[in-house]
Amino acid sequence: MSFLLGLTGSIGMGKSTTAKLFADEGCAIWDADAAVHRLYSAGGAAVEPLGAEFPDALRQGAIDRNALKQIIAADATALKRIEAIVHPLVARDREMFKAQASADIIVLDIPLLFETGGEKHVDAVACVSVDADTQERRVLARNTMTRDQFLMIRSKQMPDAEKRARADYVIITDTLDHARKQVRQVVDDIRAGLADA
Ligand SMILES: CC(C)(COP(=O)(O)OP(=O)(O)OC[C@H]1O[C@@H](n2cnc3c(N)ncnc32)[C@H](O)[C@@H]1O)[C@@H](O)C(=O)NCCC(=O)NCCS
Numbered sequence: 001m002s003f004l005l006g007l008t009g010s011i012g013m014g015k016s017t018t019a020k021l022f023a024d025e026g027c028a029i030w031d032a033d034a035a036v037h038r039l040y041s042a043g044g045a046a047v048e049p050l051g052a053e054f055p056d057a058l059r060q061g062a063i064d065r066n067a068l069k070q071i072i073a074a075d076a077t078a079l080k081r082i083e084a085i086v087h088p089l090v091a092r093d094r095e096m097f098k099a100q101a102s103a104d105i106i107v108l109d110i111p112l113l114f115e116t117g118g119e120k121h122v123d124a125v126a127c128v129s130v131d132a133d134t135q136e137r138r139v140l141a142r143n144t145m146t147r148d149q150f151l152m153i154r155s156k157q158m159p160d161a162e163k164r165a166r167a168d169y170v171i172i173t174d175t176l177d178h179a180r181k182q183v184r185q186v187v188d189d190i191r192a193g194l195a196d197a
């Protein structure tokens with residue numbers, strides 16, 4: 001049985017970057033945002049149910065994320081309805097990944113881990129964190145959302161301080177070198193526990 005490590009953190013805190021550092025240490029990585037991308041693409045399992053509820057989001061047989069963002073901005077109930085359709089499909093994708101992975105440590109990169117009670121289904125949680133100014137600067141530098149969209153998404157998430165308090169490990173993503181050192185410590189700690197077991 002693999003050790004299941006949940007990797008979480010608020011928007012733009014460095015989950016994807018840190019997941020790559022875990023992969024460098026030999027961990028298997030499953031990425032919830034990437035699963036959503038697969039589900040929204042042509043032939044993906046979310047296209048039909050989301051398209052039925054939000055016909056304007058359907059473009060050439062796929063879900064258009066920009067259209068979805070406009071719908072979310074205009075309708076306060078939309079995100080909850082999207083989540084009700086998407087989250088069970090994401091859970092199915094995750095279970096299929098877990099069933100075939102063979103690494104000693106499986107890292108589940110899940111932005112909404114705490115918000116969705118996912119910590120109950122993992123052996124430990126690592127939370128990535130950086131100061132709020134850096135977080136905002138990094139998200140806006142991607143040019144994928146406006147400042148208002150960023151603030152709206154962040155307001156739906158559990159505050160960073162609370163996530164840090166609830167996590168077993170905190171990884172500060174101020175520099176790549178510092179993050180890599182912390183990732184190695186986490187992996188060493190988990191592997192030492194596995195060796196003792
Ligand atoms: C809102 C959408 C259209 C934004 O798409 P976009 O390509 O601009 O951003 P991306 O998907 O890369 O998400 C960026 C970050 O936003 C945050 N975020 C995304 N969805 C949510 C949500 N439902 N609640 C809170 N934060 C969210 C996460 O931190 C995520 O890492 C998209 O995230 C979406 O469809 N979300 C609903 C599905 C969902 O809940 N995904 C979260 C992972 S299961």
Ligand SMILES: Nc1ncnc2c1ncn2[C@@H]1O[C@H](COP(=O)(O)OP(=O)(O)OP(=O)(O)O)[C@@H](O)[C@H]1O
Binds near residue numbers: 017111
């Ligand atoms: N340890 C680090 N040192 C320096 N820059 C970093 C570090 N980690 C992440 N970054 C930078 O911060 C930005 C956001 O990182 P990343 O995409 O990994 O975050 P994320 O948490 O996966 O984002 P989202 O929640 O939006 O999916 C990127 O530009 C990335 O290069």
